[in-house]
Amino acid sequence: MTALAAHGGPMTLEAPRPHYQWPIIDASLEKAILDQAHRSLSDRDATGIIGEYEQAFAAFLGLQPGQVVSMASGTAAIHATGHILGLRPGDAILAPAYTFLATASPFAFEGIEVVFCDADPTTGNVSAQSLADRMQPNVKAVIVTHMWGIPCPMDEIAAFCAEHDLALLEDCSHAHFARWDDRPVGTWGDLAVFSTNQKAITTGEGGMLVARDPRLRELAVLFAHYNKRSRAEIAPSSAHFPFAFTGMGLKERMTTLGAAIGVHQLARAAHIEAHRRHNLDTFTKALDGNPVIAPIVAPERGTHGLYVLGLRFNPDQASVTRDEFVRLCVAEGALDVDAPGSTRDISAEPLFARRDPHASWTPAPIHPVDLPGVSAFQDAFIKIPAWGYSGDEELLDGYLAALAKVSEHVAR
Numbered sequence: 001m002t003a004l005a006a007h008g009g010p011m012t013l014e015a016p017r018p019h020y021q022w023p024i025i026d027a028s029l030e031k032a033i034l035d036q037a038h039r040s041l042s043d044r045d046a047t048g049i050i051g052e053y054e055q056a057f058a059a060f061l062g063l064q065p066g067q068v069v070s071m072a073s074g075t076a077a078i079h080a081t082g083h084i085l086g087l088r089p090g091d092a093i094l095a096p097a098y099t100f101l102a103t104a105s106p107f108a109f110e111g112i113e114v115v116f117c118d119a120d121p122t123t124g125n126v127s128a129q130s131l132a133d134r135m136q137p138n139v140k141a142v143i144v145t146h147m148w149g150i151p152c153p154m155d156e157i158a159a160f161c162a163e164h165d166l167a168l169l170e171d172c173s174h175a176h177f178a179r180w181d182d183r184p185v186g187t188w189g190d191l192a193v194f195s196t197n198q199k200a201i202t203t204g205e206g207g208m209l210v211a212r213d214p215r216l217r218e219l220a221v222l223f224a225h226y227n228k229r230s231r232a233e234i235a236p237s238s239a240h241f242p243f244a245f246t247g248m249g250l251k252e253r254m255t256t257l258g259a260a261i262g263v264h265q266l267a268r269a270a271h272i273e274a275h276r277r278h279n280l281d282t283f284t285k286a287l288d289g290n291p292v293i294a295p296i297v298a299p300e301r302g303t304h305g306l307y308v309l310g311l312r313f314n315p316d317q318a319s320v321t322r323d324e325f326v327r328l329c330v331a332e333g334a335l336d337v338d339a340p341g342s343t344r345d346i347s348a349e350p351l352f353a354r355r356d357p358h359a360s361w362t363p364a365p366i367h368p369v370d371l372p373g374v375s376a377f378q379d380a381f382i383k384i385p386a387w388g389y390s391g392d393e394e395l396l397d398g399y400l401a402a403l404a405k406v407s408e409h410v411a412r
């Protein structure tokens, strides 16, 4: 067996940094950005690139134009959902404990109680059961995240919400290409949010709010846009029209340059998907039979969302810890093998113990909850990029070779 690079052996790959850049800035993207810069750096309505981007995004999800509203970020869009639904201090929302913080932080900011739910240890996602386990009388809504691209079981979650008369929100930031029962994620909930910050479809920074119900859509426009756009898109006969000049008090629109990148990306969505799916298949096949690490695949009724390629580390089959395994892979030159640090159990963060949004910023006592599924998933999780561009085969092959070499060394 060749020695590990960390122990003085040869590195498996020596590709220079960065190993993952997204999107690829080719001549056509450069032109799209420059053309837009000459046209306009800021649009007050959706008659230009913002409208073009929204139409393309709606079509990408199989929706009608006008069922999505672009925003400055995924966080801003999640913030808007709480207001659109009329959540207020005293209300609670069921949310995943294992997610990126912005799935829940905008609710906490508003003094809404976030009730954290456990995850399925094999997917990292909440289930109808893990939501039901934390149900309490003041819960008015549920938000789920399709973690790392794996779709949540949306039929049972939608049924749970219908049974308890709860609004259903989807955070699809990791799951642009995911489906459940062949229906795109983002089309199951009353409202859904896609961050487009460095995701499978990216605009640099940006967020998309899916609001299929016209009444919710009007509110989405009002919570993101004032005057020109709101007046153009809300019928004078609507009860919401009197707010069109001011909006609801915030301005959350995205940049035109971001929208130009989004239009460019969406025009290539089929290619991005095919390429990433091919990488996922290669990765899944290559790891078949590896005792130390296993690919995280979508459940039978789901389709992977292609944000990253996720792995589960099996500590019982290895002579090292998950973190040491990652370190050994990085030493082999697989620099983006990663045990994520910023997406993790957020349930014990002091932000979520606050109830009064106007109280001074002193931490309130935290009451930890037992989340065995979350711990099992996050302590074993490793990810690598899904890439999705010409020339990535070498990187994927190199990463798979590094994972195989380290696995062979550490397998018990």
Ligand SMILES: Cc1ncc(COP(=O)(O)O)c(C=O)c1O
Residues within 6 Å of the ligand: 073, 074, 075, 076, 099, 100, 102, 103, 145, 171, 173, 174, 195, 196, 197, 205, 206, 207
């Ligand atoms: C699951 C999830 N939700 C929400 C967000 C927040 O989106 P943004 O960074 O666009 O504000 C992110 C961003 O990384 C995310 O991963």
